[in-house]
Amino acid sequence: MTKTIELITGTVDKSYMHSIEDYKSHRGFNGLNNAVKMDKEDIIQEIIDAKLLGRGGAGFPTGIKWRHLYSVEGEPKYIVCNADEGEPGTFKDRLFMKKDPLIVIEGMLIAAYVFGSKEGYIYIRGEYRGLFEGFELALKNAKEAGYLGENILGIEGFDFDINIISGAGAYVCGENSTLLNSIEGQAGRPRVKPPRLAEVGLFGKPTLVNNVETFANIPIILDRGAEYYRSVGTEESGGSLIVCTSGHAKNRHYFEVPVGTNLKDIIYDEELAGGTSTRKPVKFVHIGGQSGPLAFPEQFDISFDHISLRNAGLSIGTGAIVIVDESVCLVDYLKKVFEFFIDESCGKCNPCREGNQQMYILLDKFSKGEGTEKDIETMKNLAEAMMQASFCGLGQAAPTALMSALRHRESEFLAHVDKECSKCFKKEVM
Numbered sequence: 001m002t003k004t005i006e007l008i009t010g011t012v013d014k015s016y017m018h019s020i021e022d023y024k025s026h027r028g029f030n031g032l033n034n035a036v037k038m039d040k041e042d043i044i045q046e047i048i049d050a051k052l053l054g055r056g057g058a059g060f061p062t063g064i065k066w067r068h069l070y071s072v073e074g075e076p077k078y079i080v081c082n083a084d085e086g087e088p089g090t091f092k093d094r095l096f097m098k099k100d101p102l103i104v105i106e107g108m109l110i111a112a113y114v115f116g117s118k119e120g121y122i123y124i125r126g127e128y129r130g131l132f133e134g135f136e137l138a139l140k141n142a143k144e145a146g147y148l149g150e151n152i153l154g155i156e157g158f159d160f161d162i163n164i165i166s167g168a169g170a171y172v173c174g175e176n177s178t179l180l181n182s183i184e185g186q187a188g189r190p191r192v193k194p195p196r197l198a199e200v201g202l203f204g205k206p207t208l209v210n211n212v213e214t215f216a217n218i219p220i221i222l223d224r225g226a227e228y229y230r231s232v233g234t235e236e237s238g239g240s241l242i243v244c245t246s247g248h249a250k251n252r253h254y255f256e257v258p259v260g261t262n263l264k265d266i267i268y269d270e271e272l273a274g275g276t277s278t279r280k281p282v283k284f285v286h287i288g289g290q291s292g293p294l295a296f297p298e299q300f301d302i303s304f305d306h307i308s309l310r311n312a313g314l315s316i317g318t319g320a321i322v323i324v325d326e327s328v329c330l331v332d333y334l335k336k337v338f339e340f341f342i343d344e345s346c347g348k349c350n351p352c353r354e355g356n357q358q359m360y361i362l363l364d365k366f367s368k369g370e371g372t373e374k375d376i377e378t379m380k381n382l383a384e385a386m387m388q389a390s391f392c393g394l395g396q397a398a399p400t401a402l403m404s405a406l407r408h409r410e411s412e413f414l415a416h417v418d419k420e421c422s423k424c425f426k427k428e429v430m
């Protein structure tokens with residue numbers, strides 16, 4: 001049986017990506033057409049029943065987020081699509097931006113209809129500059145066909161337009177409050193929460209921020225119905241996931257799989273990642289981006305869904321799966337992780353700005369054979385302090401990979417204390 005599906009990628013590569021007619025001939029705008037015939041609260045209920053969990057990283061239930069914003073007083077309400085996609089190893093949002101922009105626009109349109117929003121923003125990471133032109137063309141075509149602008153679908157007062165905003169390459173700008181600051185032209189630094197963005201968001205107004213893939217799921221739910229959508233995934237997490245495989249993976253690609261596919265299959269099945277291209281055994285996989293945990297082979301036999309992974313101390317994050325083979329030293333790998341966070345820390349708070357630096361220095365001691373058992377304890381305490389005291393999710397999640405490594409492979413750190421890591425310390429030939 002085939003392992004991949006086409007629930008939300010059904011219009012990817014099937015049509016000329018910006019053409020309204022092609023999109024419509026593949027069920028495009030069916031979701032929106034259904035939505036405008038429904039009560040707004042019923043639309044939200046359908047999304048709740050579908051058990052769609054946000055695809056931006058945290059896995060927050062989308063319908064619950066929508067229901068809360070719906071209950072908030074205040075106008076205007078803004079719709080923001082997070083296309084910052086800064087998590088290394090993640091290239092799923094780019095897929096929709098490049099090959100199916102209309103499904104993202106349709107998802108945002110449904111949100112605009114529910115919240116009576118007049119204006120939306122899509123915040124695209126600066127490195128994706130090459131995708132801007134295509135997305136602009138999709139917006140232009142949608143406008144010419146009456147799907148953007150005034151009185152959409154002939155419905156009086158259903159007016160909506162989408163602005164494209166370019167990021168400038170800072171990972172932290174993917175964090176939702178930082179993203180809003182950046183749209184407003186302020187420095188890319190996170191805000192104090194509460195207030196929640198649903199209450200005080202863009203320009204101080206109630207705001208919805210959802211990820212690209214999350215928006216791409218909305219038309220499918222409204223087209224196929226919550227029951228069908230949920231039947232594809234698990235009881236608690238509906239639909240499909242786009243997983244992106246990279247690193248030593250034999251097949252470095254994106255794959256759409258039902259939520260609940262076994263992680264072992266994702267890693268080893270020839271139709272999916274296919275194991276390693278080096279033919280060396282898999283040492284670990286890094287799940288969900290740099291801020292995600294490492295999973296080791298004894299953990300691979302697990303349903304790839306938000307709840308099962310969470311219960312096992314793992315998380316789906318962005319769906320990135322970086323496969324790493326036995327040739328890599330775990331300490332070296334973690335140093336690279338912290339190099340990334342040192343570069344990307346915005347510097348606003350001490351636990352993150354200093355913590356990442358200190359963590360790198362400690363790991364470097366292990367590489368040089370100077371690390372001690374006491375340093376392992378120091379790293380654990382520092383990680384705890386960073387997770388508890390950092391101002392935003394960047395610093396809070398930075399030690400996640402290290403903590404999972406210490407939990408499952410402390411022996412590899414101890415091997416460095418004893419200078420027994422064959423990758424770092426060459427044995428002298430007598």
Ligand SMILES: Cc1cc2nc3c(=O)[nH]c(=O)nc-3n(C[C@H](O)[C@H](O)[C@H](O)COP(=O)(O)O)c2cc1C
Pocket residue numbers: 053054055056057058059060062082083084085086087171172173174175176177209210211212214215392393394
């Ligand atoms: C440091 C940091 C970077 C983030 N980067 C992204 C990103 O690039 N794209 C994204 O959709 N969410 C990102 N998020 C998560 C967002 O804050 C937010 O939770 C998400 O956009 C909500 O969308 P969802 O509910 O559809 O998942 C990031 C969070 C943090 C803390």
Ligand code: SF4
Pocket residue numbers: 172190344345346347348349350352353390391392393394395396
């Ligand atoms: S945790 Fe602190 S320093 Fe790090 S990115 Fe967030 S606000 Fe900036």
